Amino acid sequence: MRRVSYPYLGNATVTFKKLMNALGNEVVLPRRPTEETLSLGTKYAPEFACLPFKIVLGTYIEALEAGADTLVSTGGVGPCRAGLYTTLHEKILKSLGYEFEMITLEPPGRHLKELIASIKKLVNRKLSFSDYCRIGRFVWKEIQLLDKVEKLSHKIRPLEVKKGETTKTFRKCAELIAQAQTYEDLLEIEREAELLYDKIDKKDFDPLKIGIVGEIYVVIEPAANLEIEEMLGDLGVYVERSMFLASYTFYNAIMDLFRMPGERDVKKIASPYFKEMCGGHGRESVGNAILYAKRGFDGVIQLSPFTCIPEIVAKSILPKVCAEHDIGFLSITLDEQTGKEGLRTRIEAFVDLLAAKKKYKAMHKKGDVTYGTLLGH
């Protein structure tokens, strides 16, 4: 039996395990990236590689040490280096003497044949058509549910009366989902999760709203972004991020296969500012920032790994886009640093800025602006 492992990606890590198990593979569960993971990745990665590359490399080494013989990762198209990362990871790991097979899942829109060949390698059990349907329905539901409980946590965290309660509830929900075995389990958990969130004591006020855009790994994986969403929530801010696993997979794998628009809408919105494709999620960052502005958000935070070209391109365009759409902008570059204080200082100052601006606008409407007395408190 294959012993499969793959990069860690938040709570979906467990969902992917269930999928791999159902297809007849044993799974070496990747660990949540820690400082140790990062040290391992940094040691063997090229110095100028980005943070996601290093974290994923570290995760692979940990998985191989734990006995994995197959690594599964996604490929990609376009100039972003991440499309080549799987190949580079494989070379580095083989040169370190590990023996394993690397299976790359390429996007179906352009590499359908390769994708089917890769998936075949991962199916190691006789499955009927109805088995596939059952597995597909379950996994899809689980990813959606995970995204749902996370979105709920972002909505409720700024309103909570007792600090930390939302985070606790979210962790509990994620744990319940991890234990689910059938579609019916998931439906039950969905109801229970809603109840749990309902029970949290909430304040009644209109919080500041911040949208997060940027490179997918650092946006989705809290271990790679110093838990920025939690930090913002604790400051009483409603956070929404532009990328969730379910919608991302849906638009980039399935819709793309049938040449349907989806994420492409975001790209279209970005096109007056950003026409050329530069790989990664550069255009999505710009498009999503505009969408947040149109929806009345107060600010946009861009997360980018140090040296990430698509995000560097987006970073030079975003200040102008945000100024034109009258929405605050802050860019955060993430690298190996694990100290949170520098980030906290910037985030606090940004939230102060947005609060002051909101107050200023409200007062401006009433026409009683007092000079210099409204610094966000």
Next chain:
Amino acid sequence: MAHYLGIDVGSVSTNLVILDEQGELEEAIYIRTQGQPIKAIQEGLKLLSQNGKKWDIKGVGTTGSGRQLAAVIAGADVVKNEITAHAVAAMKEVPDVRTVLEIGGQDSKIIILRDGIVTDFAMNTVCAAGTGSFLDQQAHRLGIPIEEFGYYALRSKNPVRIAGRCAVFAESDMIHKQQLGYKVEDIIRGLCQALVRNYLNNVGKGKEILPRVVFQGGVAANVGMKAAFEEALGTEVYVPKHHKVMGAIGAALLAKEANVEKTKFRGFDASEIEFTADSFECKGCSNHCEVVNIRMEGKVIARWGDRCNRWKVIGD
């Protein structure tokens, strides 16, 4: 009469100020942190209590990278990031300020204000070139007291071009030019220009710098840097009289504005209380966080350093 205490604990210096009811500066103290923030804060409190004046503290604000620590030791009503604190202080002194340039010991920032509110800011993220520590080091290497460093630059007629992208490049370029026999004055002026270029290209990248421009932080004392900024920006740069302690002034102003009923200030006796810090490695997960305990006479009153908050002390 009511007074407000502001404490700014930075990596290089710890500053304490006392403001009166009108927000005017009564007393300012500047101490080198020297890697021992607890000691620096306590020493500052002691100095404030020893100068014979009676302070009736109604509010305390802390800021700077050591603001949490200062808040625990002195007992603070407001704990604020240094960007907001610096902006508040600049606005008090120059109400129509639109740009604040701040260069401290180990970081630098730019704050953009419009109509009295902060609209944008940036802090240096990648390098220390152009901060106080680097200038200190270069002054020391050239054997010139840091206080006179800027005046050397003013005497130069023909600045030498120095590479400004990075402190390492700047230093080696300086040494090479020195060895070729260029005058010290010209090298220093060239260095100031290089650092200003670096600041404007890094921290000030993409920001609309409009007058009035206020320059604060420890480096604002350097007349060479001020002149180089004026030259590069083509506008007058105003340096507040108390430029070194603007962060602390901002913190005190914020404490004043918070208008708390009863301050959490421990009193100046806090300088006599025994505060200690110790740390341990958490084995809860493979992050192995280094958790720090802050103890007041042996009892843990605050704890930080853990990523997951499991060690949070109840009540803080």
